[in-house]
Amino acid sequence: MTETVTFFSAGLRLEGVLRSAPGRRAAVLTGPFSGVKEQVVAEYAERLTAAGLTTLTFDHRGFGASEGRRGHEDSQGKLADLRAAVSVLDGYDRALVGVCLGAGYAMRAAATDPRVRAVAGIAGAYNSPAWFAERMGLAGYRAALADMLARYDEEIPAVALEGEAAMPGEEPWSYYSKWIGSEHWANRVTRGSLHSLMTLDVLGVRPLLPPSLIVHGRVDDYCSPELAEAMHADETVWLDCTRHVDLYDVDEHVTRAVAETAAFLDRTL
Secondary structure (H helix, E strand, C coil): EEEEEEEEEEEEEEEEEECCCCCCCCCCCEECCCCCCCHCCCHHHHHHCCCCCCCECCCCCCCCCCCCCCCCCCHHHHHHHHHHHHHHHHCCCEEEEECCCHHHHHHHHHHHCCCEEEEEEECCCCHHCCCCCHHHHHHHHHHHHHHHHCCCCCEEEHHHHHHCCCECHHHHHHHHHHCCCCCCCCCCCCHHHHHHHHHHHCCHHHCCCCEEEEEEEECCCCCCCCHHHHHHEEEEEEEEECCCCHHCCHHHHHHHHHHHHHHHHHHHH
């Protein structure tokens, strides 16, 4: 059974989709930067529910059908949204499953919420400010943050083939361009959203995690395989993907990721 559900996070009304399966095992799913519940997480939720898990997908604050500042990636707010979503599944043995940036949020949320018994990240962004600063140089990193803060409220495209965007280039465009004009997804984010991404520390929560799984492509130009390896998950599965978005909608890779995630949750929930 599939039903629309609403719940609240810090006074904001969030909208989600609950897909029910028999039994007590359930997972909250969270997806990519700027993503909505009709996109990548819907594909994974449908397949995981078919594999026997109740799933909850939802629009984080500011995106899709949920309330909040439009197009603004609020790291602490999204973590609060995940805590609220976990509460919707009271009575279940609960896990978090994240895709892309959602994998980083899932890890952060699982580390501080003892109700979450397992966590899985797929094609994940396991951000580390120290890692960014090391590669950019500390001065360059701080200058980038200063620019984001100075123009915090400006909006930029989420994706663009050419010119400035939060996710520039052909690869993100190949997935998200088909959603441009959709009632569900808007091609815009605040510049302050990038500050949230660049200051989010996922790597540091590794010692606090419940049983963890990472599924990641060996080649990924958008979410670093090096950081995925540095997370030292309890189980790591490397797939022969050549593009980050292969784990969004390429059946061969999505099928494998779902199978690995479902088997992991069978073992840990």
